Amino acid sequence: MIPTPDLSHLTKEDYKRVYEPAEDTFLLLDALEADADAIRALAPRVCLEIGSGTGIVSSFLGQIVGASDALFLCTDINPLSTACTARTGSQNKIPIEPLVASLARPLTSRLRHAVDVLVFNPPYVPTYEVEVDAAQRNGGISGSWAGGTDGMQVTDAFLRQVDGLLSPLGRFYLVAVKQNNVPKIKNLMSEVFALQSEIVLQRRAGSEHLFVLRFAR
Template sequence: MIPTPDLSHLSKGDYEYVYEPAEDTFVLLDALEEEADSIRSLVPRICLEIGSGTGIVSSFLGHIIGVSNALFLCTDINPHAATCSARTGSQNKAPLEPLIASLVSPLASRLAHAVDILVFNPPYRAGIAGSWAGGADGMQVVAALLEQVDGLLSPRGRFYLVAVKQNNIPKLREFMLKPFCYRGRTKIVLQRRAGREYLFVLRFVRRVVNV
């Protein structure tokens, strides 16, 4: 098992401003661990997490891939999240590069067709000061990012997205393929009930490959 990144450096005060890892976070970690061998086989060079929060997911990716083997970028519109992500990277010896940004706005042109691993756990829940408001079922933010995914992913790139049942998973998978004129493949990597919610981690690959 890949150890869960250490968050002991964060306090209750930090969680007043940054989303505290919960079931949606851990289902994503479990999905990435399940995909660990195939992720490593890609030999990723650039990883990008949107909405990094505490930095736990990017730190986990760092330990899957090898912290010296790739560039680990993470964006969040919340300045507190950028600070927490940097601290979490340091705590876990993962060289994260956090940026304060909405989605990928300052990076899109510089990362054109260069991102090998893209990860997004959208803000389906409201209530954390400074975090995104997700819109109806969080889909406004997801839709905005999906418009940019085609321009971001490398030819071998893959995109991991956390979703909830209310998002209508079949339609969401179809929506993920539209920017690519349906040349690609989606898969439910992991699904799990968490209280009243049913969580999914979806994976998209640009082209059909044997994974």
Template sequence: MIPTPDLSHLTRDDLEQVYDPAEDTFLLLDALEQEAEELRKERPLICLEVGSGSGCVSAFLGRILGQSSSLYLCTDINKHATRCTLATGKQNKITLDPVTCSLTRPLSSRLRHAVDILLFNPPYVPTDTGEASSAQNSANIAGSWAGGTDGMEITNLLLRDVECLLSPRGRFYLVALKQNDVPSIRSRMLEEFGLTSQIVIERRAGKEFLLIIRFTRTSP
């Protein structure tokens, strides 16, 4: 087993301002570990995590792939999160490059069809639209969970950019809640963007039923 990244450097203050890795985080780690051999064979050059929080997921991906040939970009709206991501990389001897920005729009033009691995553990908890909007504008820890109507308002903002970001061999891993209407997400991404999908792993965590969906381009 690939060890979970060391997060012992994070303080109580950090975890009051940044999402503490939980069941959804660990399910994404399990999905990446399950596909570790395939990921290594692909030798990805650019990896991008949207909403990196503590930096746990990108550091874990770095342990799978190594540092020699991969660039690990990480975005978050929360300035404290980008600082924690940078520190987590240093703690685990993986060079992570965090950027404070809203989703990926500032990076889309520069990374057009260049991202080999795209990771997103979104704010998927259903809330009212005002709460989700306020959380994003405040750029604090609430932005890591308040998902708006059906928990999909923030996710939908990224889904429109996925096809633009993914390289021809790119893989997009999305954390979703069953209540997010996963069949609708999958069919929409296929019909609108030609991206096929597969449920990599799924698990019940308390009242939540979580899934990791992998999207890739359809074969020509």
């Protein structure tokens, strides 16, 4: 079993401003662990996480891949999240490079077809469109959950970037809830971008039915 990254350096004050790991986070960790052998077989050179929050996911991925074997990049719209991500990387001896950015926009040219492992636990909660616009603009903690119509507004924007980022053998892991219409996501990525998908894990957590999807060429 791969140990959960140490977050003992984070405080209650941090969690007032940065998304605290919850059921969706741990489902994603479990999915990555389930695929650990296949991920290692890729010998990843570049790993990219969108919306890194505390940095727990990238630190976990670093434990799978090996801290010295890949470049670990992260983005988040919340500067407090990128600060926490950097601290979590240091705490767990994973050299993470966080960047304050929306999705992967500053990296799309530099990382074109170069990302071997791409991870996104998006803001997937259905909200009014005005809420997600404000959350993305303000760069605060609400940006970690406010997803707009069907919870898909931010996810839809990123799905258009995935094909350009993934390396020929790259894998993309996406967290979704049932309200996001998982079959529609799978069909879109297959028909428009020729990316095939599988549900790696799914789990009920209270009122939510969570999924982790894996996409590859």
